[in-house]
Amino acid sequence: MVRYAKGAMALTAALLLSTAAVAQDKRVLKYNADYDPIPLAAMEALIADFEAANPDIDVQLNNFDHEGYKTAIRNFLTADAPDLANWYAGNRMAPFVNAGQFMDVTDVWEANGLNDALASAKASMTIDGKQWGVPYTYYQWGIYFNRDAYKAAGLEAPDGGVTWEQFLKNCEAFKAAGIDCVTTGSKALWPVAGIFDYLSLRTNGYEWHMDLTAGKIAWTDESVKKVFAEFAKLQPYVTANHAAIDWQDAAALLVQGKAANYVMGNFAVGTFKEGGMTNDNLGFMVFPEITPGIPRAEEAPTDTIHIPAGAQNVDDAKKFLAFVASADAQTKLNAALGQLPTNKNSTVAADDPFISAGFESLSSAYALAQFFDRDAPAEMAKAGMEGFQEFLVKPENLDAILERLESVRQRVYQ
Amino acid sequence: MSSRSFNQRSLAPWLFLAPGLLMFLVYVIWPIGESLLLSLYDWDGLYNREGEFTGRFVGLGNFQELWSDPAFVTSLVNNVLWLGLYLLAVPAGLLIAIFLNQSVRGIRLYKSLFFFPFVISQVVVGLIFSWFYAPDFGLFYNLIEAVTGTGVAILAEEKYVTYGIIAAGLWPQIAYVMILYLTGLNNVAPDQVEAARLDGAKGWRMLWYVILPQLRPATFIAVVVTVIGALRSFDLVSVMTSGGPFGSSRVLSFYMYEQALSEYGYRMGYGAAIAVVLFAIMMVFISGFIWKMWRDETER
Numbered sequence: 001m002v003r004y005a006k007g008a009m010a011l012t013a014a015l016l017l018s019t020a021a022v023a024q025d026k027r028v029l030k031y032n033a034d035y036d037p038i039p040l041a042a043m044e045a046l047i048a049d050f051e052a053a054n055p056d057i058d059v060q061l062n063n064f065d066h067e068g069y070k071t072a073i074r075n076f077l078t079a080d081a082p083d084l085a086n087w088y089a090g091n092r093m094a095p096f097v098n099a100g101q102f103m104d105v106t107d108v109w110e111a112n113g114l115n116d117a118l119a120s121a122k123a124s125m126t127i128d129g130k131q132w133g134v135p136y137t138y139y140q141w142g143i144y145f146n147r148d149a150y151k152a153a154g155l156e157a158p159d160g161g162v163t164w165e166q167f168l169k170n171c172e173a174f175k176a177a178g179i180d181c182v183t184t185g186s187k188a189l190w191p192v193a194g195i196f197d198y199l200s201l202r203t204n205g206y207e208w209h210m211d212l213t214a215g216k217i218a219w220t221d222e223s224v225k226k227v228f229a230e231f232a233k234l235q236p237y238v239t240a241n242h243a244a245i246d247w248q249d250a251a252a253l254l255v256q257g258k259a260a261n262y263v264m265g266n267f268a269v270g271t272f273k274e275g276g277m278t279n280d281n282l283g284f285m286v287f288p289e290i291t292p293g294i295p296r297a298e299e300a301p302t303d304t305i306h307i308p309a310g311a312q313n314v315d316d317a318k319k320f321l322a323f324v325a326s327a328d329a330q331t332k333l334n335a336a337l338g339q340l341p342t343n344k345n346s347t348v349a350a351d352d353p354f355i356s357a358g359f360e361s362l363s364s365a366y367a368l369a370q371f372f373d374r375d376a377p378a379e380m381a382k383a384g385m386e387g388f389q390e391f392l393v394k395p396e397n398l399d400a401i402l403e404r405l406e407s408v409r410q411r412v413y414q
Numbered sequence: 415m416s417s418r419s420f421n422q423r424s425l426a427p428w429l430f431l432a433p434g435l436l437m438f439l440v441y442v443i444w445p446i447g448e449s450l451l452l453s454l455y456d457w458d459g460l461y462n463r464e465g466e467f468t469g470r471f472v473g474l475g476n477f478q479e480l481w482s483d484p485a486f487v488t489s490l491v492n493n494v495l496w497l498g499l500y501l502l503a504v505p506a507g508l509l510i511a512i513f514l515n516q517s518v519r520g521i522r523l524y525k526s527l528f529f530f531p532f533v534i535s536q537v538v539v540g541l542i543f544s545w546f547y548a549p550d551f552g553l554f555y556n557l558i559e560a561v562t563g564t565g566v567a568i569l570a571e572e573k574y575v576t577y578g579i580i581a582a583g584l585w586p587q588i589a590y591v592m593i594l595y596l597t598g599l600n601n602v603a604p605d606q607v608e609a610a611r612l613d614g615a616k617g618w619r620m621l622w623y624v625i626l627p628q629l630r631p632a633t634f635i636a637v638v639v640t641v642i643g644a645l646r647s648f649d650l651v652s653v654m655t656s657g658g659p660f661g662s663s664r665v666l667s668f669y670m671y672e673q674a675l676s677e678y679g680y681r682m683g684y685g686a687a688i689a690v691v692l693f694a695i696m697m698v699f700i701s702g703f704i705w706k707m708w709r710d711e712t713e714r
Contacts, residue, residue, distance in 0.1 A: 070677055078461040095680070099460040099468060187658060241549035243659035244570035309463045373678070382678035390660035393570070404484060411479075 026058040029316045030082035033061060034069035042336030049332070050323050057316050077101045081310030083317040089124035089135060089302040090370035091213070091377055096306075097127050103307040103314070105321060106130045112322045120362065121302050121342045124370050133306035134321040135342040137334050138368075139266040140358035141194055141299035147281045149260035153177040157283055164202075164230075164288040171237035174260050181237035183259030185250035186392065189385040192242075193372035195263045196231065196388045197299055202290035203227045206297035206367040213375035215413030219405040228391065228398055230290055235395050243393055251275065263287065265301065266339065269354050284357050295366030301374060302342060383408040446693070452686035453477070459680045469683065476687035485661050486688065489669040492576050493645065493695070496665060499580045500587060500644035504636050507591025508629075512621075514592070515599045525596065532589035540653030543582035544569065569655050572662035579650050579663055587643055591636045598632030599625075634706070641699050645692065666692045 035043055040063055047059045062082070064072050073085060077096065087093055087102075096102045109115055109131045115122060121135040147157045153173050162170070171181035186192045200209045203226055211217050217224065239250060239259060251268055253259040255275030262268070272282050286298065305324055307317045323329055330341035335349055340359050348359045362368065373381035387401040453476055457469030480486045514525050531539065546554045549567040559565035568578035602625060610624040626633070648667040651657060657664040657672060664672070666688055672678070674685025 071675070074459055074680075078463075078465055095458055095460060099458075100463045101460065187656065189656075189658070241567035241570045244547070244549055244567040378678040378680065382672075386658075386660040389658065393572075393659060 026056055027313060027316055029057055029059045029084065029313055029320060031059055031061045031084040031320075032064065032069075032073070032076060032082040033084075033086040034064045034066045035086075036066060039337055042333050045336060046324065046329055046333050049329065050320060053323070054316075054319065057319070059320070077308050077310065081308040081312075083307065083311040083313045084320060085306050085308050087133065087304055087306050088370075088374055089121065089133070089304050090374040092370075092374045093132060093304070093306070094127060094377070097132050101309050102132045103309050103311065104130045105133060105307060105318065108134065108318050108321050108325075112325060114325050117327065117343045117345055118325060120300075120344065120365075120368055124302055124368065125304065133304040134325045135302045135304045136324045136330060137337055137339045138300040138302040138342055138362070139339045140362050141198070141263070141265045141301075141371075142284055142286050142358070142361065143261050144254065144264050144268065144272065145261045145283045145285065146254050146257055146259070146277070147283055149174070149179050149254075149257045152257060153179055153260070158285055159283055161285045162288055164290045167288050168233055168237075170260075171234070175237060179257070180239040180253060180259035182234060182261045182263065183239040183250040183253045184242045184263065184392075185239075185245040185247040186242045186389045187244060187246050189382075189389060190371075190373055191247045191250070191264070192388040192392060193381070193385045194265070194299065195234070195238075196227070196384075197369060197372050198263060198287040199230045199234070199290070200227045201297045201299075201369060202287060202294065203230050204291070205294045206369065209297070209369060210375065213372065213380070215377075215380065215409050219402045219409055224402065225398075228402075231388075231391060232395050232398075235392055238392055243389055265299075266354055266358055270338070279353055282354075284354050286361050296364075297367045297369060298362055298365040299371055300340075300362050300365075300368040301371045302368075377412055380405075380408060380412045449686045449689050449693070452683055453690045455683040455686075457682045459674075459682045472683070476684050477691075479684070480687055480691065485664060485669060488662060489664040489666045489688075490691075492663065492665045493647075495576055496580055496583075496644040496647050497641065499577070500583065500640050500647075501637070503584050503587040503591045503640050504633065506584070506588045507636065508595050508633075510588065510592045511595030511599060512625075515596060529589050529593055531586040532593070534586070536583075536586070536649040537653050539582055539586055540650045543578070543585075543650075544654050547578055569663075570659050572659055575655060575659065575663040579647075579654050582654065583643075583647060583650050587640060590639065594632050594636045594639075595629065598629045602628045634703075638703050642696070645696055645699070666695075 031047075033040075033043065043061070047061060051057060051059060069086070073087065073096075076082065077085070078101070087096070093102060109118075109122075114131075114134070118125075118135060121138065122131070125131045125133055125135060145158065150157045150170075153170075154177070155170050155173055158167070158170070174181040182195070184191045184195065197209070200212065204223055208217070208223065212224070239245075239253060242250065247264070247268070248271060250259070250262065251264075251271045252275060254262045255272055255277055269282070286296065289296070305321060307314060307321070311317055324333075325343060327341070327343045327345035330343040331346040331348075334341040334346065338352070338355065340348060340355065340362060344363060348355050350356055369375055372384060376384060383405055387405050390397055390401055452469075454471060454473060455469035456472045456475070457467070460468055462468050510528060514521065514528060546552050547568040549555055549565060549570070552567075555565045555567060566574065568574045606624060606628070607620075610620055615624060646667055647665050648671065651663055651665055651668045652671075655663045657668050670685050670688040670692065673681045673688060679685065
């Protein structure tokens with residue numbers, strides 16, 4: 001039985017339901033989540049499967065709206081902890097782990113062979129050598145491009161990837177043709193972080209990027225300037241007024257052929273297709289290699305499920321985590337989500353070129369980064385993304401930006 | 415009062431005041447105290463598993479940090495800009511009110527149309543102006559492009575963005591001030607105007623020496639609501655730019671929200687420190703207003 005309500009109503013509903021469920025003599029598993037309609041349906045199907053396999057457990061899903069959840073979780077973890085809660089991997093879960101609000105689930109990982117099956121996501125679920133939750137989905141980032149725009153500029157579509165030199169050369173051709181080579185909409189800041197992350201991962205590699213987001217590298221360091229030197233090469237070809245538009249507005253530019261490339265996450269494919277693009281003119285490639293020989297790391301923000309420290313029904317919650325982590329459950333769930341399973345033994349739909357390209361790209365990647373605002377602590381992330389945005393508008397301010405970021409770093413990681 | 419005996423007369427006022435005082439205490443005084451206290455802590459808004467407060471006492475550390483925080487300085491400067499430019503709503507509202515204070519056919523319709531911007535929500539005003547300024551399809555953008563050859567995306571340009579938002583804020587604020595003055599103008603004594611006219615006053619002199627003094631209560635209210643409106647400007651900044659580009663359109667109230675409650679915030683103590691500064695600035699104005707009101711009432 002799956003029930004859900006929105007926001008504040010969820011609490012009352014949960015109270016009413018739990019009394020009803022006790023009467024049915026089933027063990028209740030309370031699950032707080034923040035699904036949009038399509039993911040919600042997918043998760044409901046997974047819960048139905050779980051309940052079929054465990055007829056004595058009743059999962060009660062309280063669905064919050066996405067934005068409200070980010071505030072709500074801070075309250076319900078202390079005030080009225082559920083048995084399961086959605087959150088994100090990487091540094092995003094660090095405040096809850098450090099405050100002792102999430103339960104250590106290393107035993108679930110060990111008992112179910114997840115260390116091997118979820119190897120690609122393990123690093124991002126680990127703090128202090130322990131695992132604090134289970135990932136159930138992620139999606140790839142990369143460059144989405146409009147083949148028609150390439151044609152309009154007299155260029156060959158970059159299927160299969162191009163070199164960085166070629167990419168920049170193409171940008172010149174686009175500029176001559178009056179097309180934005182790379183588009184982005186940075187009003188909400190985070191889209192520029194995608195560009196920076198890739199430049200950073202490609203210039204100095206995964207370990208360096210992780211050190212940077214962990215605050216171990218000074219922003220005024222020469223190695224950071226190397227990343228911004230590459231950023232400067234790209235800067236003249238990025239949509240001019242990106243700071244005034246949202247990512248969806250930039251997506252419209254790509255759809256209309258006014259822009260050729262978009263560094264984005266796979267969730268944007270839906271938006272591109274709603275705008276009228278098809279598999280024929282929408283293409284995907286991994287971000288080009290910059291420093292030769294650096295192992296290819298990718299961005300793959302991971303969504304996760306955790307057991308709050310105040311959970312009542314820990315045993316069944318762990319059972320649920322093991323189920324969500326299993327290959328079959330992830331195959332089915334992610335087929336419905338249109339995203340990628342984190343379990344390497346899962347399969348993906350072969351008829352979606354973007355999903356299969358993403359699966360290919362991530363499963364062959366050397367390592368996965370979460371995204372700048374999940375890898376770096378919140379305050380550093382905010383300051384960093386503002387810095388990237390400012391750099392894209394005013395590249396001449398670079399030194400001032402880096403000094404500001406360095407002073408934020410010294411405060412945040414002290 | 416203490417010298418008098420305990421009787422109905424001395425008790426009744428307090429009984430009548432009690433509900434209001436209680437509300438004021440619980441919803442105003444107590445939160446102010448809480449914010450003051452919180453501003454001395456470094457706290458991420460989380461309680462630990464045992465429900466204990468996890469904050470760390472840092473004394474005046476948050477305030478020290480504020481002065482060296484460029485984002486705070488930007489917010490403060492923008493707040494001053496808001497305050498100064500927002501007050502333009504007072505003369506502009508007066509001008510429109512005087513212009514509309516005539517009896518022609520259908521004047522009520524014109525008055526309502528001028529009042530219209532104040533009726534719509536600030537969020538809608540913000541959206542309308544964002545589209546107005548939007549690159550590529552915005553009316554204002556296209557206008558600039560037609561005149562100068564290159565369009566300017568106001569909301570993406572750090573030099574103009576605050577002015578762009580203030581302009582959006584002035585639109586409804588002028589309407590508000592206008593309605594205050596229109597009601598004020600209704601109460602202007604016709605005999606005084608008549609007398610002034612007989613003495614040969616007209617134009618500016620009439621406005622300055624005869625009309626404006628009679629409008630003083632309306633002017634006072636207009637200045638009060640405009641100053642407070644400028645200091646608590648939040649919705650427009652949030653809707654139009656979220657403080658961007660790169661934080662150049664932040665104001666104190668928005669920065670406070672960002673630090674304490676937004677996705678990248680949860681620095682409760684630091685946010686509270688900003689709130690305290692904003693409160694102190696507001697207190698200067700509010701005490702001024704209260705002092706003036708108190709003086710007016712006692713002199714009468």
